[in-house]
Amino acid sequence: MVEFDQINPPPRLLMGPGPINADPRVLRAMSAQLVGQYDPAMTAYMNETMALYRQIFETDNQWTFVVDGTSRAGIEAALVSVLEPGDKVVVPVFGRFGYLLCEIAERVGATVLPIYVEWGQVFKPEQIEAAIKEHQPKLLACVHGDTSTTMAQPMAELGEICRRYDVLFYSDVTASIAGNTFKTDAWGLDAVTGGLQKCLGGPSGSAPITLSDQFVAQIRKRHHVEAGIKDPHHKEGAGSKIRSNYFDLPMILDYWGEERLNHHTEATSMLYGARECARIVVQEGLDNVIERHQRNGDAMLAGLQGLNLKPFGDLSNKMTNVVGVYIPDSVDGEAVRQTMLLDFGIEIGTSFGPLRGKIWRIGTMGYNARKDAVLTTLASLENVLRRAGHALPAGEAVDIAMEVYDCATQS
């Protein structure tokens, strides 16, 4: 017989690009007892979750709910439901997750038309408009905040461009939502998907999603009802059947809608967690939460510069909640991360693709967008870097970060 100890993870302060430590309130909500999926208590929690995420996404969209699965479940549900084989999709790629959108759209059979900028930069609206004008796609699919580069693509002007060319507009906001301004309705988005494990302060495993009426009208053309639950009153769309059952959004809408037509069994504990993540943000006030991310992100950036570390990328378009810094030539980047983890219990992030081995990524998000978390990380990193031989002015990082907090209190 093989036996193992019960789960008892080591204490860690997760200051990477996500996941981060979940808010204890979310963990408590997730440990609540299950109820049946049609219990009025459960359907009320589902409706409340819809109302809460409308506030997080800044939308009036009726169809605002959660897809069960990690953030890419939301991405995949949106893309597989709207894109039919051969449909054109323009994807501005400014990091690893733009490539993920291309990969998923390609698997769906769409004609993927990527445009690229160097990692660390974002697109000008004219560049995106030119691609839309040239290709006349069905969809513009763009990541908002790409964790791999720490950049946030400005989006305020893109919705209007999409309307002019009659293009649907989708964004992946996994890394940015609730920590950076994002206005679904005011910016003209048709579909937006996120995740809990960054600024929302929860674990991965649930993907909040919101869909405009126009997007829903498009996907409903592909509406289909499973044979075992179909009744004579069910009407189906004339469009092609969506190539995934699990991520078939029209079927998921039937489940979240008034009919509560059976699809998957809603992941009850994740629903409790997603609901609590949103409740925390709404209670604190969305603008206050974004401001908290800005303040802690600014303090972290200033403190890291005080450690003689050079920030990565175009800082005017950096997300509030994560910063990249070049690894100094004089130190072994992975050894520093190991020492931070094993001696101080603090995780900072590595990087992918062209940035592998070149930058660390350090997050201040969700439950960890806090002064004590920022100061502890800076003080520990100073110690590790100094002992690794990196020249730095002793004590300055924490002092500089403190100044940022002092200024914020005075203003």
Ligand SMILES: Cc1ncc(COP(=O)(O)O)c(C=O)c1O
């Ligand atoms: C911007 C972005 N999109 C998508 C994902 C994928 O999320 P998941 O790993 O939860 O599927 C991530 C994960 O870090 C992300 O940062």
